[in-house]
Amino acid sequence: MQNRETIETIINNMVMAPEEGRYVYCIADSAQSVHLGKIGIEENEVYTVPYKNICALVHKCNAEPYKSDDAEVVKSWVIAHDRVIQTAWEKWGNVLPINFDTIIKEVSASSAEQNLVAWLAGEYEGLRNVLQRVKNKVEFGVQISWDPKGVAQQIMRTNKEIQKMEGEIAGKSKGLAYMHRQKIEGLLKQQMETSADAYFRDFFGRIKQLVDEIKIGKTKKPENGLQMILNVSCLVERDKSQDLGQALDSINNIDNLSVRFIGPWPPYSFVSRG
Amino acid sequence: MEPTRNGHATLVDLLDRVLDKGIIIYADLIVSLAGIPLIGVNLRAAIAGMETMLKYGMMTEWDDRVRTWERQRIEARKLLIKPDPQIEEQTVGILPRTGK
Numbered sequence: 001m002q003n004r005e006t007i008e009t010i011i012n013n014m015v016m017a018p019e020e021g022r023y024v025y026c027i028a029d030s031a032q033s034v035h036l037g038k039i040g041i042e043e044n045e046v047y048t049v050p051y052k053n054i055c056a057l058v059h060k061c062n063a064e065p066y067k068s069d070d071a072e073v074v075k076s077w078v079i080a081h082d083r084v085i086q087t088a089w090e091k092w093g094n095v096l097p098i099n100f101d102t103i104i105k106e107v108s109a110s111s112a113e114q115n116l117v118a119w120l121a122g123e124y125e126g127l128r129n130v131l132q133r134v135k136n137k138v139e140f141g142v143q144i145s146w147d148p149k150g151v152a153q154q155i156m157r158t159n160k161e162i163q164k165m166e167g168e169i170a171g172k173s174k175g176l177a178y179m180h181r182q183k184i185e186g187l188l189k190q191q192m193e194t195s196a197d198a199y200f201r202d203f204f205g206r207i208k209q210l211v212d213e214i215k216i217g218k219t220k221k222p223e224n225g226l227q228m229i230l231n232v233s234c235l236v237e238r239d240k241s242q243d244l245g246q247a248l249d250s251i252n253n254i255d256n257l258s259v260r261f262i263g264p265w266p267p268y269s270f271v272s273r274g
Numbered sequence: 275m276e277p278t279r280n281g282h283a284t285l286v287d288l289l290d291r292v293l294d295k296g297i298i299i300y301a302d303l304i305v306s307l308a309g310i311p312l313i314g315v316n317l318r319a320a321i322a323g324m325e326t327m328l329k330y331g332m333m334t335e336w337d338d339r340v341r342t343w344e345r346q347r348i349e350a351r352k353l354l355i356k357p358d359p360q361i362e363e364q365t366v367g368i369l370p371r372t373g374k
Contacts, residue, residue, distance in 0.1 A: 078293065098297045099296040099297060268291035271297050
């Protein structure tokens, strides 16, 4: 009886045993085969899998994606993902971050780790090229926002056409005055868009001159009454961010504008095409 | 102005990068996310609160225009510089996520 149970357990385990996987954090410019400690997602031990003079940072896991409906849980995973990349970045200076939740699995006869090495071998030239491109460079985020109320007031004060129309309201009947105000509002909206456009082009041009590469991101939702008009990621040579900082100071000093200068990060936004 | 990477606000910027950027490996040996709701989308919805976006239709429209302008700029540049087919070959497998 006991024997049969054991056999059943063994068979069950064989059928139910999840496939093996390797969670991949990043590629680093190093040939070292080392363990970095339990710094991974859910305190998993992180180690390197080398190929030639590059290596992948991984932890052992089941071949199942990490998923959760709990934003706090996901946040802790994302922070751990970044922690591993930052650790490798500080240790070896040059890394290529890999997208969150990338897990290489075993396929029939070849193990997850064999598949990873085969992938590194197949992509070796391409990975080396990207490593070369981002060498000694860091990523910064620049976000420029304006205070829409302040900008609107300024336009109302200075725009001749709007001033003229404002002047014409007096003496009009209630209904006509209302329609007139609608017109002014439309004109104001138009003026603000033109102004945002002009600012964008101006600031984008100024920033572009001071960085090696630049990528436009989507503007974020308004916060504390401020509307974002520019959101870019920049790739800059390490220790050469002072010029950018100065240029941003001069933008930050313009009325109704505020600048966020964030980073440095590993080159997250500059390792894939597009 | 000195850059900063501390605080809750920059955490949001970090999430954007970790979830959206980085190398994407396209191969059969990757655990598939097909059929599974994208973790990043859920997370961002929780953080951002989409309803406030709707209030600012004007800026959404403007944001689209800026993107169109940038696309056109890139297109214009492409006409000037012919892409090297060899480089195109080499970077297969490190493609950006599309359709976002």
